Amino acid sequence: MVHPFRIVAALAVLIAAAPGSARPYDTRLVNCGAGDCLLVRGHRASPQAEVRINGRPVEVRGGTAWRIALPVETIRAWSAPSAQALHVAVAEPDSDTASDMSMRLPIGMLARPIELASLIVRAR
Numbered sequence: 001m002v003h004p005f006r007i008v009a010a011l012a013v014l015i016a017a018a019p020g021s022a023r024p025y026d027t028r029l030v031n032c033g034a035g036d037c038l039l040v041r042g043h044r045a046s047p048q049a050e051v052r053i054n055g056r057p058v059e060v061r062g063g064t065a066w067r068i069a070l071p072v073e074t075i076r077a078w079s080a081p082s083a084q085a086l087h088v089a090v091a092e093p094d095s096d097t098a099s100d101m102s103m104r105l106p107i108g109m110l111a112r113p114i115e116l117a118s119l120i121v122r123a124r
Helices: 002-016 072-076
Strands: 024-030 035-043 048-055 056-058 067-073 085-091 098-104
Touching: 024 067, 024 098, 035 072, 035 085, 035 098, 067 072, 072 085
Parallel strands: none
Antiparallel strands: 024 035, 035 067, 048 056, 048 085, 085 098
């Protein structure tokens, strides 16, 4: 008898590999030149659509599948302290429609460093 968990796992793999099932957006830290950058990727209906990050227009690379690498310092300047997400808006040309989404930032990316005076570890 096949275990139900294996069936569910196999279906999840097939769904993830299916065309068109890719996540509509993605953020991750990358190394870019002298420092770290946040790579933001997304999709739009038209290559002419304007992309805004936290209300600021940005020039992205690519067609309908776009991407941009922004320095971490820029993301800090454009975001609230300890923000956990970016607001991304894509405005289609010749249309009043715009898609708004919230893209999650990598965990702790904009958090301030915490200096510990001591750390106590106890064995159980």
